[in-house]
Amino acid sequence: MKEIFWDKIITSNSFPFEVSQLKIIQTHISYVFIADNLVYKIKKPVNFGFLDFTTLEKRKYFCEREVELNRRLSPEIYLGVVPITEEKGIYKFEGRGKVVEYAVKMKKLPEDGMMKDLLQEGKITERHIDLIVNTLVPFYKSALTGETVNKYGSIETISYNTNENFEQTKNFIGIALTEEKYNYIVNYSNSFIKEKRELFERRVKEGFIRDGHGDLYSANICFNNLKKVYIFDCIEFNERFRCGDVCCDISFLAMDLDYHRYRKFSDYFIESYIKKSKDRDLYELLNFYKCYRAYVRGKIGCFTYNSSEISEEERNKALESAKKYFDLAYYYAGGIPKIVVFFGLSGTGKTFLSKNVLKRMPAVYLASDIVRKKLLNLDPSKHYYANFEKGIYSPEITLKTYQNMVEKAVEEVSYGRDVILDATFRDKKYRDLLREKLKDVRAKIYWIWCKAEDDVVKERILKRKAENTYSDALWDIYLSQKQKFEPPEDCAPLLVLDTSESLENLLDQVFKFFKN
Numbered sequence: 001m002k003e004i005f006w007d008k009i010i011t012s013n014s015f016p017f018e019v020s021q022l023k024i025i026q027t028h029i030s031y032v033f034i035a036d037n038l039v040y041k042i043k044k045p046v047n048f049g050f051l052d053f054t055t056l057e058k059r060k061y062f063c064e065r066e067v068e069l070n071r072r073l074s075p076e077i078y079l080g081v082v083p084i085t086e087e088k089g090i091y092k093f094e095g096r097g098k099v100v101e102y103a104v105k106m107k108k109l110p111e112d113g114m115m116k117d118l119l120q121e122g123k124i125t126e127r128h129i130d131l132i133v134n135t136l137v138p139f140y141k142s143a144l145t146g147e148t149v150n151k152y153g154s155i156e157t158i159s160y161n162t163n164e165n166f167e168q169t170k171n172f173i174g175i176a177l178t179e180e181k182y183n184y185i186v187n188y189s190n191s192f193i194k195e196k197r198e199l200f201e202r203r204v205k206e207g208f209i210r211d212g213h214g215d216l217y218s219a220n221i222c223f224n225n226l227k228k229v230y231i232f233d234c235i236e237f238n239e240r241f242r243c244g245d246v247c248c249d250i251s252f253l254a255m256d257l258d259y260h261r262y263r264k265f266s267d268y269f270i271e272s273y274i275k276k277s278k279d280r281d282l283y284e285l286l287n288f289y290k291c292y293r294a295y296v297r298g299k300i301g302c303f304t305y306n307s308s309e310i311s312e313e314e315r316n317k318a319l320e321s322a323k324k325y326f327d328l329a330y331y332y333a334g335g336i337p338k339i340v341v342f343f344g345l346s347g348t349g350k351t352f353l354s355k356n357v358l359k360r361m362p363a364v365y366l367a368s369d370i371v372r373k374k375l376l377n378l379d380p381s382k383h384y385y386a387n388f389e390k391g392i393y394s395p396e397i398t399l400k401t402y403q404n405m406v407e408k409a410v411e412e413v414s415y416g417r418d419v420i421l422d423a424t425f426r427d428k429k430y431r432d433l434l435r436e437k438l439k440d441v442r443a444k445i446y447w448i449w450c451k452a453e454d455d456v457v458k459e460r461i462l463k464r465k466a467e468n469t470y471s472d473a474l475w476d477i478y479l480s481q482k483q484k485f486e487p488p489e490d491c492a493p494l495l496v497l498d499t500s501e502s503l504e505n506l507l508d509q510v511f512k513f514f515k516n
Helices: 056-070 115-120 126-142 147-153 155-172 179-195 197-205 246-259 263-277 282-305 312-332 350-358 368-375 395-413 428-437 454-465 475-484 503-514
Strands: 022-026 030-035 038-043 078-087 090-093 098-107 209-211 221-224 228-231 243-245 338-343 364-367 419-422 444-451 494-498
Touching: 038 056, 038 078, 056 078, 056 098, 090 098, 115 221, 126 221, 126 228, 126 246, 126 263, 147 155, 147 197, 147 209, 147 243, 155 179, 155 197, 155 282, 179 197, 179 282, 179 312, 197 282, 243 246, 246 263, 246 282, 246 312, 263 282, 282 312, 338 350, 338 395, 350 364, 350 419, 350 444, 350 503, 364 368, 364 395, 368 395, 368 419, 395 419, 395 428, 428 444, 444 503, 454 475, 494 503
Parallel strands: 338 419, 338 444, 364 419, 444 494
Antiparallel strands: 022 030, 030 038, 038 098, 078 090, 078 098, 209 243, 221 228
């Protein structure tokens, strides 16, 4: 039987009740039909190696498994498995005639209760986290364990899982993560597994390997006000992905909260879970499993980016997401993010060089010219000329600009992201500000002082005035800056560059500098 493209066939007349509103969602493995307050989910006949839905019998079996497994946490949502029938070319859910497919039938979850949306709207509270913890602790205590499940907590399986991730992401080195970060995460994971062998083996003996959820993050959690939490869409198609140490599940949600910049709720979730479950090993295992989970999400982002079936915008969004996840994995592994400061007088090539470094190194780019104008609600692409230290370049506004830029940089590196700063850092006090704010954060500053001869700078300034750049600096501004510039005797490590050299040579020097 050839594949049926259900999104082209199913209409509001295909249901056993009158439908006023029908919404169709398609993923890489399923069609989802939201018909008023009910949801029907059809599996696609695909085989990705880790899942195989290629026959009707397999799709029926995995529909049944999906309902059975998800009823553990959301029994009232998963209503059952229903046939799709065909009679005289008309297809019906729960109809009469020849059965041609099966679907999972569910109640529609409250749209205003989706945790992912609540996080983006800033509406999550400790009470939401309490509901999750109070649901998960008894769930894991009663979840299936024993010989058939325990193998998924073995050293061999854990190593297989991590190595599979690394093998599947090799081709994305230089695209979604640097070779340095890739190697660091690989070495950390392998070393941790080797050094903690006894801990992993004890977890198996003490019954912490369970038939869990496998996909426990905010996209699969929904609240009915604050009365009930629905944890849904567990992995039914692959036991290796679903079964394992309970810490692996718990760490996924904790990592997800970190990713959404809710570290306080991530910490609260872990503390609350440990307090209620008495599982104190989580402290020792947490960063390892957070690293693993972040890396898996990064891998999925890479696969999405590689897809030819989605738009360029969606591909780029997936790649940016992958970069963030890999940076987070690197941070959990104990990696030290970089703050690369391109500084020096206006016209010395800071922006040109820093943007070319950015093309070769995934990082957050912060330029003082852009930060300044955004602070003042001005269009960053437009020029706002002013005399030296006047107008939007007054000392007061400049101080606020550096404070804001440094604050953003510190936040980004605290989540494992490398940061590139593009600013003059003319005054030592601004360099001191950056160092002061970073003293309690795991990060390393690389100072790159961009210099050029006056005639080269003058030519550049005249040229860019005619072009659409966001810098407002003119020749007289450069001369005034030069008089007041405080030499960076306080900066180490420091790389001094003559930016009149070739770009290839400059980039070579920068990336060698990072290895020091």
